[in-house]
Amino acid sequence: MELLTYVTKKLLIGIPVIIGVTIILFYIMYILPGDPIQLLLSGERVTPERVEELRRAWGLDQPVYVQYFYWLSRIIRGDLGISIVTKQPVSLLILQRLPYTLALMLTSIILSYVIGVLTGIITALKRGSLLDSILSTSSIICYSIPGFWFGLILMLVFAYYLRLLPVSGYEGWHSLILPALSLALPSSAYVMRLTRAEMVEVLGEDYIRTAWAKGLNKRRVLLVHALRNAIIPVVTMFFLDLPWLMGGAVVIETLFALPGMGRLLYVSILRQDYHVVQGIVLIITVLTVVCNTLGDVVIAILDPRIRFERGRGV
Amino acid sequence: MGDFLPRTLLSIRDLRVYYETIRGYVRAVDNVNLEIYEGERFCLIGETGCGKSTLALAIPRLLPPNARILSGSIMFKNIDLLKLSDSELEEIRGRDIAVVFQNPMRSLNPVLRVGPQVAEPLVAHFKTTWREALVSAIKQLSRVGIPDPELRSRDYPHAFSGGMKQRAMIAMMTTCKPSLLIADEPTTALDVTIQAQVLKLIRELKDEYGLTLLLITHNFGIVAEMCDRAGVMYAGKLVEVSNVVDIFESPLHPYTKGLIECVVARKKSKLRLSQIPGAPPSLINPPEGCRFHPRCLYANRKCVSEEPQLIEVSKGHLVACHNYESNR
Amino acid sequence: MIRLFVEKIKLLGNNETFKLFLTYKRGVAGLILLSLIVFLALTADFITPKRFDEIDPSSRLLPPTIKYIFGTDHMGRDVFSRVVYGARIALWVGLLVVLVEAGIGVPLGLLGGFYGGRIDKFISAITDLIWAFPPIILALAIVTILGPGLTNVVIAVSVISWAPYTRVVRAKTLSIVSREFIIAARAIGESSLSIILRYILPNILPPIIVLATLTIPSAILYTTALSFLGFGAQPPTPDWGLMLNEGRDYIFMAPWCCVFPGLFITLTALSFNLLGDALREVLDPKLRYG
Numbered sequence: 001m002e003l004l005t006y007v008t009k010k011l012l013i014g015i016p017v018i019i020g021v022t023i024i025l026f027y028i029m030y031i032l033p034g035d036p037i038q039l040l041l042s043g044e045r046v047t048p049e050r051v052e053e054l055r056r057a058w059g060l061d062q063p064v065y066v067q068y069f070y071w072l073s074r075i076i077r078g079d080l081g082i083s084i085v086t087k088q089p090v091s092l093l094i095l096q097r098l099p100y101t102l103a104l105m106l107t108s109i110i111l112s113y114v115i116g117v118l119t120g121i122i123t124a125l126k127r128g129s130l131l132d133s134i135l136s137t138s139s140i141i142c143y144s145i146p147g148f149w150f151g152l153i154l155m156l157v158f159a160y161y162l163r164l165l166p167v168s169g170y171e172g173w174h175s176l177i178l179p180a181l182s183l184a185l186p187s188s189a190y191v192m193r194l195t196r197a198e199m200v201e202v203l204g205e206d207y208i209r210t211a212w213a214k215g216l217n218k219r220r221v222l223l224v225h226a227l228r229n230a231i232i233p234v235v236t237m238f239f240l241d242l243p244w245l246m247g248g249a250v251v252i253e254t255l256f257a258l259p260g261m262g263r264l265l266y267v268s269i270l271r272q273d274y275h276v277v278q279g280i281v282l283i284i285t286v287l288t289v290v291c292n293t294l295g296d297v298v299i300a301i302l303d304p305r306i307r308f309e310r311g312r313g314v
Numbered sequence: 315m316g317d318f319l320p321r322t323l324l325s326i327r328d329l330r331v332y333y334e335t336i337r338g339y340v341r342a343v344d345n346v347n348l349e350i351y352e353g354e355r356f357c358l359i360g361e362t363g364c365g366k367s368t369l370a371l372a373i374p375r376l377l378p379p380n381a382r383i384l385s386g387s388i389m390f391k392n393i394d395l396l397k398l399s400d401s402e403l404e405e406i407r408g409r410d411i412a413v414v415f416q417n418p419m420r421s422l423n424p425v426l427r428v429g430p431q432v433a434e435p436l437v438a439h440f441k442t443t444w445r446e447a448l449v450s451a452i453k454q455l456s457r458v459g460i461p462d463p464e465l466r467s468r469d470y471p472h473a474f475s476g477g478m479k480q481r482a483m484i485a486m487m488t489t490c491k492p493s494l495l496i497a498d499e500p501t502t503a504l505d506v507t508i509q510a511q512v513l514k515l516i517r518e519l520k521d522e523y524g525l526t527l528l529l530i531t532h533n534f535g536i537v538a539e540m541c542d543r544a545g546v547m548y549a550g551k552l553v554e555v556s557n558v559v560d561i562f563e564s565p566l567h568p569y570t571k572g573l574i575e576c577v578v579a580r581k582k583s584k585l586r587l588s589q590i591p592g593a594p595p596s597l598i599n600p601p602e603g604c605r606f607h608p609r610c611l612y613a614n615r616k617c618v619s620e621e622p623q624l625i626e627v628s629k630g631h632l633v634a635c636h637n638y639e640s641n642r
Numbered sequence: 643m644i645r646l647f648v649e650k651i652k653l654l655g656n657n658e659t660f661k662l663f664l665t666y667k668r669g670v671a672g673l674i675l676l677s678l679i680v681f682l683a684l685t686a687d688f689i690t691p692k693r694f695d696e697i698d699p700s701s702r703l704l705p706p707t708i709k710y711i712f713g714t715d716h717m718g719r720d721v722f723s724r725v726v727y728g729a730r731i732a733l734w735v736g737l738l739v740v741l742v743e744a745g746i747g748v749p750l751g752l753l754g755g756f757y758g759g760r761i762d763k764f765i766s767a768i769t770d771l772i773w774a775f776p777p778i779i780l781a782l783a784i785v786t787i788l789g790p791g792l793t794n795v796v797i798a799v800s801v802i803s804w805a806p807y808t809r810v811v812r813a814k815t816l817s818i819v820s821r822e823f824i825i826a827a828r829a830i831g832e833s834s835l836s837i838i839l840r841y842i843l844p845n846i847l848p849p850i851i852v853l854a855t856l857t858i859p860s861a862i863l864y865t866t867a868l869s870f871l872g873f874g875a876q877p878p879t880p881d882w883g884l885m886l887n888e889g890r891d892y893i894f895m896a897p898w899c900c901v902f903p904g905l906f907i908t909l910t911a912l913s914f915n916l917l918g919d920a921l922r923e924v925l926d927p928k929l930r931y932g
Contacts, residue, residue, distance in 0.1 A: 017771065028787065137668065140919065144911035146863050148870050149886060149904030152893055156901075160894050206420040213376055213415075214435045214486065215408030218400070225423055232425075240774070247778030251867055255890075265779070266871060269786050277786070284779060292774055304470040305424055 003300060006307050010296045014289045021285045022075070026068050029278055080279035085271050090279040094261060098283075100170060101253065101260035104183070105245045107176050112184035113191055113238060120195025120234075121227070127200060135192070142189035147248060151182035151255045168257035179256045183248050187241055194237060198230035205229075232303050239295025243288040320351035322389075323494060323526050324373065329386035331365075331372050338598040342368040342381075344550040347624060350494075355520065355527040357537045357558075359573075360547035361594055366530050367416075369547070370496050373528075374411050375403060390494070408435040412487035414516075416499040418479035422471035428455075429467030432486045439490055454485040458515055477508035484515060491523050498530045513540060534577045538562065543630075546570045549595050549605040552624055556631040566633040568610045604636070612637050646844055662924050669920020675913035679906075683729040690723035694880040703896040713898035715889060724880035725902050731881050732862050732910055735796060739861035740854045742800035747807025748850065752838060754808065755815025765808065773805035781864060785873045792865075792881070795874040799864045803857060810853055814846045848925045855918035859911035866907050882907050 062070075074081070080090035119139075123132045158178060159167040166175050202208065203226055211225045250262035257263070261280055268276040300306045331343040342365040350356050358366045371377050373388055373395060388395040390411070395403070407413075415421050423431060432454060433447035442450075448467065455463035458481040471479060480500060487495065497516060501509035513536065520527050529540055537544055537558060545555040546567065554567040565571045572590040592609035595601055604622050607613040616636050624634040663669055682689070691709075698718035706713040712721035750769065754762040772780070784798035818824065818841060827837055866883030868874040875881030877888070882903040889899030 028783075140668070140915050141908075141912060144859055144915050145908045146866060146883075146904060146911075148867060149900070149907060152886065152890065152900050152904065156893060156897050206415060206417060207423040209376055210415065210421045210483070210486075211423070213374060213407055213413045214438065215404045215406065216434060216438050217404055220438070225426075228425055229423070243774060243776040245776075247776035247780075250778055250782070251871065254871065265782070269782060270872075281779065281783065284776060288775055303425060305472055 003307055006300050007297050010293050014293050018286060018289055022072060022282065023068065025278055025281055025285075026071055027064075029274060030064060030067070075282065080282070081275040083268075083273050083276050085268075085273045085276075090276050093264060093276060094279055094283060097259055097261040097264050100258055101246070101249050101262055104176055104179055104249055104253070104258065104260060105242065108180035108183035108187070109238070109241060109245060111180055112188040112241075113234075115184070116188040116191025117195050117231075117234060119188075120192045121199055121222075123192070124196045124199030124203065125222075136196075139189040139192050143186040145185060147182045147186060148251050148255055150185055151178065151252055154178045154181060155256070168255075170258055175256075175258070179252045179258060182252050182255075183245060187245070191234065191237065195230065195234055198233055199226060202226050202230040232299065235302060236295060236299055239291050239298065242291040243284075246284055246287065320353065322349050323352040323391070324348075324350040324528075325387075325389040326350075326369075326373075327387045327389070329369070329372065329388065330384040331368050331377065332382050332384055333368075333378070334380045334382055335598075339382075340597045341550050341600060342597060343372065344600070346386075346547075346550075346552050348545060348552060348555070350526060350528060351543075352493075352526055353524065354543055355529065355541045357529045357531060357541035357544040358547060359531060359534070359537055359544055361532060363594060363597070364547040365550040365597075366547045367498050370498055370528060370530050371413070373494075373496060374407050374413055376407075376413060405439070408487070408492070409439040409490045410492050411494045411496065412490070412492040414480070414483050414487055414495065414497045414500045417503050418476055418483055419503065421483055422474075422479055424471055426470075427467065428469055428471060428474065428482055431471075432467070432482060432489065435486065435490050450489060451485070454489050455482065458482070458485040458519075459511070460485075476504050477512065480504060480508075480512055481515065484512070484519065488519055488523065488525075492525055494526045494528065495520070496528045496530070499532070500529075501536070502531075502533075516540070534562075534573070546573070549600055550597055551605055551634065553606065553635070554631075554633045555624070556633075560631055566627065566631070566638040567606075567635050568612055568637075569606050604634075646840070663920060666920035666923065668916045669924070672913045672916025672918075672920065675909060676917060679729050679910050679913060680733065682726050683733050686726045686730055690720070690726050692720040692723045694719065694724045694727040695878040696720070696723075703892060703899075705896070706898055712902045713896065715885070715899045716892055716896070721885075721898060721902055724885060725882070725906050728880040728882045728885065728903060728906065729910070731792075731875065731879065732866070732907070735792060735865050736858040736862045736910075736914075738796050739799050739803070739865065740858055742796060743804040743857070743861075744807050744850065744854060746800065747804035748811050748846070750804070751808040751811025752815055752842065752846075755812040756819060756834070756838060756842070758816075758819075762812070766812070769805045769808045772802065777802040777864070778867065781868060782871075782873065785868060790873045790876060792869075792875050792879070795865050795868045798868070799861055802864070803860060806853055806857065807850065810849050811846050814849060815842055818842050818845055852918060852922045852925055855914055855921055859914045859918075862907060862911055862914075 078091055080094070082088070083090055083093060086093070119135055123135050126132050155167055155178060158164045165178055169175065208221065208226055211221045216225075246262070249260060250266055252258075253260040253263035254266045261283070265277060265280045268274075268280070326346060326348040329343055329346045330341075333340040333342055344365075346365075346369060348369075358370060360366045368377065368381070372381075372383060373390070375383075375395070377383075383396060386396065390406075395406070398406070422428070429448055429451050430444075433444065433451035436442050436447040436450055437444060452463045452467050455467060460466050460478055460481055466474075466478075471482075474482060484500075495516075500516065501512050504512060516527065516529075517540065519525070527540075529536070531537060541558050543555070543557050544561050546553050546561070546569065548569050554561070554565065554570045561570065562574060565574050569590070576589060590609055595605060595608065601608055602621075603619050604610070604613070604617045607617040610617065614637065620636070622634045622636050624632050626632045627638060696719060698714070701710070701714050701718040702716055704710055704714040710720050710722065712725060715721055715724070750765050754765040780802050781795075781798040784801060785794050788794040788797065824837060824841065827841070865874055866881065866886070869881045869883030870887045872884075872887060875884045877884065885903040886900050889896070889903070893900050
């Protein structure tokens, strides 16, 4: 039962956060310079009366909070407005692009965590060995490399020189390999360090000694007792990494010209297509809150101590 | 107590265990010889840092990673434990030799329920099914005095109090009915009221399962209550071994005498609390000759240069001192 | 009070600590690498053959030769000279970001830890909120509102990264504040400001120094990323990120335009990471005797 109350609490906190962000978002949009009507008409010759008419039709003559509520009600119904530049519905634009971004994020986080956790466990077990030294130093190098430069180098080597993979654009699943590697590189290095540190710490704990004292075989002690504890902070990190990846996707999608949401955001900012920007930021906020809440829930399932000690974290 | 010769269960010969540290080798157990007989209750006493835990944990080889067993043999049922491979040792641990550790708070896995943790050794050693093992585990939890064992078996360790955790540990370690139970200061971390209960439990289980008990402690009260024979350790060496009565009434080693005088009320009342002057030596660079000589009131030139061997000076009473006769 | 600070610094430069640091090969390597880069930045005027904005249309996109060690870019500028001047910008920007983010994060952490209660909850909530949001996107949002340019990038990156400072300072402050000598000091009537300055500040310095060293690389990586997207430094500034942006169009025919600037971003970040890693192990007593 404690689990359910814990989850509900977390969900309830998320809602005011989302509302708070919508208010902030809306207000920022509101005070941004530039008359939306002019932007919409851009270039067309219109009479001042026509402008006033449009203004009233769009509700722009109303006070701020009224406009906010109109906007909010539209958002909830899924209407994110119209792109100023392409005149298409924002929600449609986003829905078209979202799958590519999600595919990229998924691929890179799986890559990063599989490699990171495995190397982390290996270096923890072989602590102090040559392999450990090499991998540890490599990991520091890996998270010092800027992802976008790494992507350029990968592009150069694999797409241009070796002609193994496409340079840019989406031509199928293999188009995601280089971008996913670029995103995964720094992340996997951090995951490796965290896993290693946690495994080393857990292996020194008394309950592991108890497990050895019971005569359990090595595999059981390492997996069922040690890893089961060490993995908890790694899982926390997993859910915190997802929002980070959303940001990284902006850079990588732009670099590799992938038709994803990140690139759309970048392009829209450049073109001052603020409705699109607003819509994407909103979606990202919702996704971030979902990720965080999901993360909290998963951790509560994995670590019974969290549900027991209210307020105190891992 | 009949006069039959008890069988030796555990025979430790020339054991040397050092810890590798940045500052050098810590000579925690330095050439120790000890015999433990089947069915007895043996106490290993000494101050903190004298090497008693190291000696005890060397038996199932549960020492920290920087420990090095440099020489010696530990014969258990005709097998030298030190020569066993890891997988061979796995079979003995938990089944023939069990250990109850000092700090119950951290000795249970916090993310697994208590029931499965208690049941684990059964599954590992006797290949029972989990269902059967859990049933046995619940029975064992009940045996060690945990109320509502079925409900409690589904709890996580954080829901248990310190005393209950230690009982669960004892349950865990005795489900396979081991021959030797090593208890490393099992009650030191517990409340005084709980201590007596846990000790009583250990005594009962010892009688019920017919196991041999090796108890590590620094508390002479526990020694008096729990043990038949006792060994006193100082600075990595065993300095006196005898039955409990002799240790208390006629200790031969100056260190033992000093310890007894510190804690045991004498018939003649003393106005001052006695204490042993000085402090235990560094184990990286222990004193030459007898390690106790810097603090010993009876030390002479021989004590500084020649290390005393542990010799049997009367039936069942061993002591490592050059001057044991003169300070009787 | 200054004397206390000097004493603390002397403690850091103390023989034992320094000797211990020297045993960390990676840390020493980082320090050497960093010194090289700082050297480059300081002597840029003397060691570069050309100025960073010297255009030469006849020498466009030349591969690395003796004359142009790193080749030339699409405007005929010497890549080597630009990279060396870029070191100045990178280090300067990194330092600025750390100063600003510490300037925000440390006081917030102090306030939260010292006063506790609602103030603490409020500060923690805001900090956690900003930290949870995708950093690059938040930075983009700030830069969009404020406009492009390095100054605004510094602000944006500082905003997204102050959270670690607040967390660390808050945790340390909480642990100190609960101790008895603080209660004693208050009982004597010592002012809050004095308590903060005399007891708390000297103790939070070591973790802040370690944190600063470790957050400079991320500051450099974020600022160059924003410049890469075009929102940071503007041409003809020899910012490494901007150079990657400009060189991107010519990556296949003139890869040196991208390879070298990015390489130097990596080396700079690496030097701070190596150094910071070693510093953390040296200054954190818990880890030392592990």
